[in-house]
Amino acid sequence: MAILDRLPTKDRLFRFGLVVDAACLVCGSDSELRDHLFAACPFAMDVWNTVLSLCGTRCAALTWDQRLSWMVGNLKEASQAQVR
Structure with missing residues (x-):
């Protein structure tokens, strides 16, 4: 629902x-x-930064759409690396 903006x-x-x-x-x-809830809210930014830090990565995305694109790209790369 978040991806479709139907929340x-x-x-x-x-x-x-x-x-x-x-x-x-x-x-x-x-x-x-x-x-705002998933990207721009100060609380959401803190959560993103904490989780990504624990995963050993960073994301400079500012909007929800940028974060979603970043996640899809990185998850695709990670899954392809595991297959090899």
């Missing part, structure tokens, strides 16, 4: 008139959009 984020629910406040529940500094 019931507060921003989407706000557009349907189902919630009053579209602010991010985690940081409160921006609208709760998929891109």
Whole structure:
């Protein structure tokens, strides 16, 4: 659902008139959009940096789409290296 941008984020629910406040529940500094929740939120950035650091890698991607492309490319490379 995240890849298709179909998550019931507060921003989407706000557009349907189902919630009053579209602010991010985690940081409160921006609208709760998929891109914010998975890439731009300071909490999400900390999580990404911690997980990638534990995996011994880094990713300079700034948006969700950039992160997704990076993950697909790196996972494809890793799986091909294991086959060899």
